[in-house]
Amino acid sequence: MKKLKILIVAGEASADLHAGHLIERLRAKAEVELIGIGGDHLQRLGLRPLRHARDMAVVGLTEALRKVPQTLQLFHELTNLAAQEKPDFVLLLDLPDFNLRLAPRLKRLGLPIIYYISPQVWAWRSKRVYEMARNLDLLLTILPFEAAWYKKNAPANLRTEYVGHPVLEEIPDLPYEPEEKRLALLPGSRESEWKGLFGPMVGAAALLHRADSGLRFVLPLAEPLRESALVKDFLSKEGEYGDALRSLGEALQVVQQPAHECLRFCKAAWIASGTATLEAAIVGIPMVVAYRVSTVTAMVFRHLVRYQGPVAMVNLIHCGLGARERLVPEILQNEVEPHTLASAMREVTTDLAWWPMRVKLAQTRSLLQGPSLPLDNAVKAILSFLEERA
Numbered sequence: 001m002k003k004l005k006i007l008i009v010a011g012e013a014s015a016d017l018h019a020g021h022l023i024e025r026l027r028a029k030a031e032v033e034l035i036g037i038g039g040d041h042l043q044r045l046g047l048r049p050l051r052h053a054r055d056m057a058v059v060g061l062t063e064a065l066r067k068v069p070q071t072l073q074l075f076h077e078l079t080n081l082a083a084q085e086k087p088d089f090v091l092l093l094d095l096p097d098f099n100l101r102l103a104p105r106l107k108r109l110g111l112p113i114i115y116y117i118s119p120q121v122w123a124w125r126s127k128r129v130y131e132m133a134r135n136l137d138l139l140l141t142i143l144p145f146e147a148a149w150y151k152k153n154a155p156a157n158l159r160t161e162y163v164g165h166p167v168l169e170e171i172p173d174l175p176y177e178p179e180e181k182r183l184a185l186l187p188g189s190r191e192s193e194w195k196g197l198f199g200p201m202v203g204a205a206a207l208l209h210r211a212d213s214g215l216r217f218v219l220p221l222a223e224p225l226r227e228s229a230l231v232k233d234f235l236s237k238e239g240e241y242g243d244a245l246r247s248l249g250e251a252l253q254v255v256q257q258p259a260h261e262c263l264r265f266c267k268a269a270w271i272a273s274g275t276a277t278l279e280a281a282i283v284g285i286p287m288v289v290a291y292r293v294s295t296v297t298a299m300v301f302r303h304l305v306r307y308q309g310p311v312a313m314v315n316l317i318h319c320g321l322g323a324r325e326r327l328v329p330e331i332l333q334n335e336v337e338p339h340t341l342a343s344a345m346r347e348v349t350t351d352l353a354w355w356p357m358r359v360k361l362a363q364t365r366s367l368l369q370g371p372s373l374p375l376d377n378a379v380k381a382i383l384s385f386l387e388e389r390a
Helices: 013-026 040-044 061-065 068-085 096-107 128-135 146-153 191-211 229-234 242-251 259-263 275-283 295-304 313-319 338-348 351-361 374-389
Strands: 003-010 031-038 048-052 089-093 113-116 138-141 160-162 179-186 216-220 252-255 266-272 287-291 330-332
Touching: 003 013, 003 068, 003 096, 013 031, 013 040, 013 089, 013 113, 013 374, 031 040, 031 068, 040 048, 048 068, 068 096, 089 096, 096 113, 096 128, 113 374, 138 146, 138 374, 146 160, 179 191, 179 259, 191 229, 191 242, 191 266, 191 287, 191 338, 216 242, 216 259, 242 252, 259 266, 259 275, 266 275, 266 338, 275 287, 275 313, 287 313, 287 338, 313 351, 330 338, 338 351
Parallel strands: 003 031, 003 089, 031 048, 089 113, 113 138, 138 160, 179 216, 179 266, 216 252, 266 287, 287 330
Antiparallel strands: none
């Protein structure tokens, strides 16, 4: 069996999970040695870590700017590691602002560079495709509309392959069995997301509970946040959100289990925009999507981003790039307040809205399917590329 040494950069919880599942599948075909950056999942698979993924996770411009010195140091450390270890290839996942700046440094060492999970260049800063064409040897895309976008907008020498979304294999195809009075809160897997979303979500839950004391709420904690001091403070009934928490009392249950296991039994959910919306869509649960970044980040985005259309991944999948319609409501920036989230949830849970949304969401799994199982497609693409290069 061929042995592969891989320098991997998976700097977020979701990237660590996706990378881990890909490596597990790859190990059926080759012996694998891992070095680089990853989280608990990759470290359980034997990754020799330069840094833990939790040190990398930032959202928004102002949050990223605070870490510029650490980022430059990390570029230097990763480049030195690559020069010393001489991996067979580099596997980059997500984190485009970091990874697309790292790629040319590693490219100069003559290393093959594979990028798994495309940057969202189809939404903003689309000129990055030229940089990607110069520095990436293979781009594995996971969303069905990306293949056509790259064919139309990217240089011909950017090699892309659509493999399907890995979340399909990470979430079992279990029946959706909602309880009429149960709702879920998913404010995100990062502390920065919780800072913007937890307060409005728990406030919205308290508003609905005052009107209907029979409602029950579940909050599944993402693994990276289970030991977070900030999250513990936020969940304290003596803390900043104590009034809402005390109002909810035992009606709010905080659990440490995968979100999809909780969502199966909920009628609807408030969810931070991101991969979690796809996880919920695959389960089939109607939702209200919320997203908020810092004021400075939002101002910069308004000047740089010309894209007009849905931002939630579930809406992009079902409605398409630039679509006017939304399958699920999106509450963004200054609109993210308890009363707006509560109002949107009341609307979503009416029979008139809930049933049609549920029917359309049930199609998500088939929409995300590639030529075969996504992880098998990705492994096949990687090995074929390496064989051609050899």
